[in-house]
Amino acid sequence: MPTLKVLDGIKIQVFADDHNLPHFHALKGEYEVLIRIGSWNVLRGQMRRKDLDAVIAWANSHEEELRNEWTRLNG
Template identity: 30%
Template sequence: MPTIFVLRGVRFMIYPNDHDPPHVHAWGADYEVVVLLGNCEEIYPTLREVRGKPSQAALRMILLAAHERCPQLFEAWRIHHGYQG
């Protein structure tokens, strides 16, 4: 599972052989958050799934990081999945 980047102890990962739509898994110490990437322009990253109990601050940080680094995350998805979107 390639880690794309780590921010404040949260690993942002893209799983090989994962399903569409393009998304990223953000792993904290005791939670996992799945964020849909959208297209990074008109459709911004949104929460898809939350497992565990991240704080509201952690959720905001994850969404902001996914938004700010959306092109990097989308390119990583494309490399691992061949997505042309």
């Protein structure tokens, strides 16, 4: 589960052999969210609004990187 980015203490990760739709994980402290790549919908979990907004802003400008990593790890 490589960490692609650490953003103000938030780890952005894509897991190998993961399930369902292309998504990534964002983790900070006791918070974790799964976010669908492209639509940026939260599939599961919770995170403080300020942190979630920062994650989505980063993801939006790194969509190709996220998609490539998802494809590399999940086929």
